Amino acid sequence: xxxxxxxxxxxxxxxxxxxxxxxxxxxxxxxxxxxxxxxxxxxxxxxxxxxxxxxxxxxxxxxxxxxxxxxxxxxxxxxxxxxxxxxxxxxxxxxxxxxxxxxxxxxxxxxxxxxxxxxxxxxxxxxxxxxxxxxxxxxxxxxxxxxxxxxxxxxxxxxxxxxxxxxxxxxxxxxxxxxxxxxxxxxxxxxxxxxxxxxxxxxxxxxxxxxxxxxxxxxxxxxxxxxxxxxxxxxxxxxxxxxxxxxxxxxxxxxxxxxxxxxxxxxxxxxxxxxxxxxxxxxxxxxxxxx
Amino acid sequence: xxxxxxxxxxxxxxxxxxxxxxxxxxxxxxxxxxxxxxxxxxxxxxxxxxxxxxxxxxxxxxxxxxxxxxxxxxxxxxxxxxxxxxxxxxxxxxxxxxxxxxxxxxxxxxxxxxxxxxxxxxxxxxxxxxxxxxxxxxxxxxxxxxxxxxxxxxxxxxxxxxxxxxxxxxxxxxxxxxxxxxxxxxxxxxxxxxxxxxxxxxxxxxxxxxxxxxxxx
Numbered sequence: 001x002x003x004x005x006x007x008x009x010x011x012x013x014x015x016x017x018x019x020x021x022x023x024x025x026x027x028x029x030x031x032x033x034x035x036x037x038x039x040x041x042x043x044x045x046x047x048x049x050x051x052x053x054x055x056x057x058x059x060x061x062x063x064x065x066x067x068x069x070x071x072x073x074x075x076x077x078x079x080x081x082x083x084x085x086x087x088x089x090x091x092x093x094x095x096x097x098x099x100x101x102x103x104x105x106x107x108x109x110x111x112x113x114x115x116x117x118x119x120x121x122x123x124x125x126x127x128x129x130x131x132x133x134x135x136x137x138x139x140x141x142x143x144x145x146x147x148x149x150x151x152x153x154x155x156x157x158x159x160x161x162x163x164x165x166x167x168x169x170x171x172x173x174x175x176x177x178x179x180x181x182x183x184x185x186x187x188x189x190x191x192x193x194x195x196x197x198x199x200x201x202x203x204x205x206x207x208x209x210x211x212x213x214x215x216x217x218x219x220x221x222x223x224x225x226x227x228x229x230x231x232x233x234x235x236x237x238x239x240x241x242x243x244x245x246x247x248x249x250x251x252x253x254x255x256x257x258x259x260x261x262x263x264x265x266x267x268x269x270x271x272x273x274x275x276x277x278x279x280x281x282x283x284x285x286x287x288x289x290x291x
Numbered sequence: 292x293x294x295x296x297x298x299x300x301x302x303x304x305x306x307x308x309x310x311x312x313x314x315x316x317x318x319x320x321x322x323x324x325x326x327x328x329x330x331x332x333x334x335x336x337x338x339x340x341x342x343x344x345x346x347x348x349x350x351x352x353x354x355x356x357x358x359x360x361x362x363x364x365x366x367x368x369x370x371x372x373x374x375x376x377x378x379x380x381x382x383x384x385x386x387x388x389x390x391x392x393x394x395x396x397x398x399x400x401x402x403x404x405x406x407x408x409x410x411x412x413x414x415x416x417x418x419x420x421x422x423x424x425x426x427x428x429x430x431x432x433x434x435x436x437x438x439x440x441x442x443x444x445x446x447x448x449x450x451x452x453x454x455x456x457x458x459x460x461x462x463x464x465x466x467x468x469x470x471x472x473x474x475x476x477x478x479x480x481x482x483x484x485x486x487x488x489x490x491x492x493x494x495x496x497x498x499x500x501x502x503x504x505x506x507x508x
Contacts, residue, residue, distance in 0.1 A: 143455075143456040143457070149455070149456065149458075150455060151452065151455035151456040153452065153456070178455060180448060180451060180452050180455070181448075182443075182444060182448075182452070183443055183444065185443060189438075189443065189444055189448075189449055189452040189453065189456075190452060190453070190456045190457065192434075192438065192443070193431060193434060193435065193453065193463075194457065196430070196431075196434070197427065197430075197431050200426070200427050200430060200431075201427060204423065204426060204427065207419070208417055209416055209417050209419045209422075209423065209426065210414065210415065210416040210417065210423050211415075214414045214415050214416060214423065215414070215423055215427075217385075217412065217413075217414045218375070218385055218387060218414035218416075218422075218423040218424050219423070219424065219427065221375075221383065221384060221385040221412040221414070222375040222383045222385040222424045223424070223428070223459070223460070223461075224459075224460040224461075225457070225458065225459055225460075226458040227458070229427070255490070256430060256490055
């Protein structure tokens with residue numbers, strides 16, 4: 001039983017906030033770290049707003065929410081991550097930046113602390129190589145929105161020990177998630193398929209094949225998908241999709257993974273999706289998804 | 292709103308009895324040309340005037356094959372349609388309505404109204420190969436088959452991951468097994484020819500299934 005460990009989440013964006021919700025909700029003391037203290041605190045505000053909806057919908061009581069939030073700390077000081085038994089990194093997809101983060105964490109955390117990356121496109125082995133503890137490093141790719149989706153793609157790097165992978169797997173299950181083992185391959189399973197699929201949908205808009213809402217309607221109705229590609233892109237964030245394209249295309253050289261010009265134009269125009277209330281579709285709120 | 296139906300051969304959109312077909316009148320504001328011979332039936336129409344919309348059932352071809360095209364300004368009350376259907380599976384409730392650049396808004400509205408009046412769902416798209424759904428899903432299915440060959444994961448794990456991770460009701464491998472790999476081959480091959488994009492080239496497993504079907508195996 002590893003339920004007493006503290007889980008650290010490095011990065012307080014959409015994914016980091018969602019992972020922190022999962023960890024805290026499952027009973028783990030949770031520390032959210034961001035280089036910007038205000039962003040870390042904003043993540044806890046987003047968590048409170050999410051849990052408030054859970055109360056409204058009868059999924060949690062206010063007492064339960066108070067107890068969950070009492071386990072959550074936000075920090076802008078990386079030294080506060082020292083007590084963590086597992087640190088899950090959810091910062092943006094740049095190998096060098098992730099490497100610097102893990103190098104710093106390696107100097108702060110104890111030798112038993114497991115490191116995990118929520119990367120969706122980069123090689124676990126390559127990130128692990130920069131961590132100072134590649135034998136205690138795993139890939140833990142949560143799905144968006146993490147607070148609602150059970151699946152976690154778990155990948156060992158080439159030097160990950162069997163014991164580390166098993167420990168991380170068990171923690172993942174204790175968090176109430178459903179781990180699936182994947183190869184350490186570009187995009188693992190989900191993004192290998194999803195990033196090009198979403199780019200193809202953007203290209204349909206670009207080429208005038210159909211309007212975004214019509215594409216969503218067609219895909220949902222024909223295939224029974226819960227979300228259409230355009231609304232999913234808006235949820236992911238169009239700036240994130242650009243980074244996913246660059247990361248995946250950079251290693252795969254797969255034409256379908258290359259960034260469509262329309263996507264870059266929309267990011268330049270700050271049409272980033274739900275978080276700016278306007279992407280391929282329009283929204284009247286930027287609140288975090290689900291309850 | 293009344294409609295008339297001319298059925299020319301078997302229809303992939305309406306293979307069996309359907310209220311929209313059964314509810315047709317001898318004359319109507321909308322003319323529905325259903326079946327594999329819909330395009331020929333349109334060409335043979337003596338009088339194409341007086342309809343709010345004429346709806347031609349399409350296969351993998353573009354509407355322009357039947358209406359002709361001119362300088363990007365084409366468009367009339369003649370639209371294309373097809374109920375999305377995967378291989379041998381029953382048609383879905385989705386009707387893709389195909390318009391051209393100058394198609395009048397009223398004709399599109401009339402087509403939507405007719406199909407939705409019979410409980411079907413509609414999505415409007417331009418006149419491009421594969422319309423919306425086939426254009427999007429065929430490269431994805433080809434990639435799934437290729438990754439299976441490359442042993443990215445087992446077929447079961449790949450399906451499970453995509454179902455859990457993206458909320459898909461069915462993974463790509465089980466879906467293709469259910470609806471027919473050879474049928475996928477035929478659609479994606481037609482798109483490959485039309486678009487020239489290697490992403491549509493039938494994956495090896497689809498080619499094998501097609502060869503076996505052709506050989507009667």
